[in-house]
Amino acid sequence: MKLLIVNHSCTVSVVQQFYAEIEQQTGWELTIVMPENWKDEYGIRRKIERWKDFRGQIISIPVWRSGSIPLHSYRSFFVNLLRKLNPDFIYLHQEPYALVTLQVYLANYFTIRKPISFFTWQNILKRYPIPFRQMERWILKHTDVMFPGSYSAEAVMREKGYTGQSVLMPSGIDPAIYYPRSNTLKTELGAQAVLIGYVGRIVEQKGLKTLLLALNEIRSLPWRLVMIGAGEYESEFDAIAQQLNLNDRIQKLGFVPFTETPNYLSAFDLLVLPSETRSSWKEQFGRVIIEAMACGTPVIGSDSGEIPHLITATKGGLVFPEGNAIALSQKLSELILNPELRSHYAATGRQAVLSHYTNALLAxxxxxxxxxxVEFDPRSQRSRVQSFPSL
Incomplete structure (x- = not known):
């Protein structure tokens, strides 16, 4: 079996771990196509590196609009590549409205016509302008199987008219990377206080103002906030923290490599994810939730997007109404003052992640x-006569 994957995220080597797991389980021949010149959200060009366990072929191709997930496109028609590789199955880790998705779907339609699929996090029903609306409609019509990251994402695609096969494919973790660790970080970060961790982008919609207001309500309790991440909201966050006189109880670490993040997640007594829904965004999954739980850390999350469903399913923490600082302060107090409850949620959450959210199980x-x-693909009997697809 030959599988072709097109995934810009694979410019981060650890993302390839999922495909390495597929290789190990199946012995299939995998090829990953990724951008040669991808820029991350900070404008830094990523260096293409291979994940240590991935054995398949990696093809890097220059792209236009590097850094734009929906608008980037490869400087290739993919026609010759598809004919050369002749994969049995094509998987695009891209949304159905993305230019790359149309690019590869069209190449497949005009050449080998093999089973093809896409991935989606799209959990808000949006009607895109022309021509993206027509592009998405055509993609849905010519998709053999869809891999939504959440049930809400699947519901959106059904509302948009997708009637084909759908298989839930949430984020997963590697237990060899994310596990409880004994280290000295707890002492370094503040052993006398309950460590509240935040890991993610420092942006307004992550509910960080609400977090500060909640912490202000419980300033008499023994807590310390540790922030990992960077973003455009940092200056405003700092100003609010200073206004509330909380600066001396907050430690900002900035960017931390993924290889070191599990050390911090293990050191935290609890993790908080206070995301807040906006008209064009709500939390799609909250990967850091399962990463924290895998490291033996309970979680407090808002009820934005997929967060409450994930915490409820794992039973690894508490949920509060998004934007409600008083409610968040109450949940924080509950866990700060009750180490036995923290331990209970930590154990329950970790077991749930190991049972349902590992890369091995998802692979x-x-x-x-x-x-x-592939085995039940009816196109093996179809005529190869082709016409231009109407969008």
Whole structure:
């Protein structure tokens, strides 16, 4: 079996770990196509590196509009590449409205016509302008299987008219990377206080103002906030913290490599994710939730997007109404004052993640779906006569 993956996220080597897991389980021949010149959200060009366990072929191709997830496109028609590789299945880790998705779908339509699929986090029903609306409609019509990251994302695609096969594919973790660790970070960060961790972008919609207001309500309790991440909201966050006289209880670490993040997640007594829904965004999953739980850390999250469903399913923490600082302060107090409850949520959450959210389990689900789709593909009997697809 030959599988072609097109995924800009694979410019971060650890993302390839999922595909390495598929290789190990199946023995299939995998090829990953990724941008040669991808820029991250900070405008820094990523260096292409191979994940240590991935054995397949990596093809890097220059792209236009580097850094734009929906608008970037490869400087290739993919026609010759598809003919050369002749994969049995094509997987795009891209939204159905993205230019790259149309680019590869069209190349497949005009050449090998093999089973093809996409991934989606799209959990808000949006009607895109022309021509993106027509592009998305055509993609949905010509998709063999869809991999939504959440049930709400699947519901959006159904509302948009997708009637085909759908297989849930949430984020997963590698237990060899994310596990409880014994280290000295707890002492370095503040052993006398309950460590509240935040890991993610420092942006307004992550609810960080609400977090500061909540912490101000419980300033008499023994807590310390540790922030990992960077973003455009930092100056405003600092100003609010200074106004509330909380600066001396907050430690900002900035960017931390993913290889070091599990050390901090293990050192935290609890993690908070106070995201707040906006008209064009709500939390799609909250990967840091399962990462923290895998490291033995309970979580407090808002009820934005997928967060409450994930915390409820894992039973690894508490949920509060988004934007409600008083409610968040109450949840924080509950865990700060009750170490036994923290331990309970930590144990329950970790077990749930290991049972349902590991890369190994998700890779098995993905591989079984691909195998069944290829084996029962009716196009093996179809005519190869082609016409221009109407958008």
């Amino acid at each position: 098995q689900r993905f591989a079984e779906t691909v195998k069944n789709t």
